[in-house]
Amino acid sequence: MTNKRVLLQRAEEQFLKRDYDNALKIYSLLLRDYPQLKDARIGVFLSDMGLESDEDAQALFDYYQAIKGSNEDAEEIIDELMQTIYATRIVIQEQLLGGLEEAEIEEGIRYSDFIDLVEEKGSFREAFEDIMFSTRVVIRTREEFIDFIKRLIDAGYREMALGYLDSLAESFGQDQEIYALYHLVKDESK
Numbered sequence: 001m002t003n004k005r006v007l008l009q010r011a012e013e014q015f016l017k018r019d020y021d022n023a024l025k026i027y028s029l030l031l032r033d034y035p036q037l038k039d040a041r042i043g044v045f046l047s048d049m050g051l052e053s054d055e056d057a058q059a060l061f062d063y064y065q066a067i068k069g070s071n072e073d074a075e076e077i078i079d080e081l082m083q084t085i086y087a088t089r090i091v092i093q094e095q096l097l098g099g100l101e102e103a104e105i106e107e108g109i110r111y112s113d114f115i116d117l118v119e120e121k122g123s124f125r126e127a128f129e130d131i132m133f134s135t136r137v138v139i140r141t142r143e144e145f146i147d148f149i150k151r152l153i154d155a156g157y158r159e160m161a162l163g164y165l166d167s168l169a170e171s172f173g174q175d176q177e178i179y180a181l182y183h184l185v186k187d188e189s190k
Helices: 004-016 020-033 038-052 054-068 074-096 111-121 124-131 142-154 158-172 176-188
Strands: none
Touching (some): 038 054, 038 158, 054 158, 124 142, 142 176, 158 176
16 A cells, blocks of 8 residues: 555645656555545546646646635535536537437537526626536537637637647648637736
8 A cells, every 4th residue: 555645745745746657656646545535536536637638637727725724615616616617628629529329418408508597697607607517518619619719818718728729729721710819818817
């Protein structure tokens, strides 16, 4: 058996250094010996996320560290948030690449219906937070994707917008309007 406390501290240090490969190895070792250790399970997920989106992973890690001592449901909150982020990325990517069947689309909310909800609530942020943990937003077109990213940025979700852009940039080739969104994220963060 490994020393749980020492390995957990080492994994967190590697994560904070942005050495996600080593953090992932250490968290995985912890999970092998302590399969129910929530910190290790979340660490594996965040380390994996860090390999794709450094800023999203660091932000979620910081959020988790801030709430885990004061909120007994911290692990569930982070777990739901991570699942939502990945599920939304997958839906957007598959739909833009033409990979979703009609039955799969019905498991989420169409973007047009989501925009109706935004108008009903009067706030993108409020509508997005309402559905964030309960459903997926299905984006079917390039225009919907661009609108979604712009609204995320305007609502203050710059890191999340960047994560979506990074994960789907290759799908759009040399699309200048997509690349302009990176500048919009950068300008809004000033």
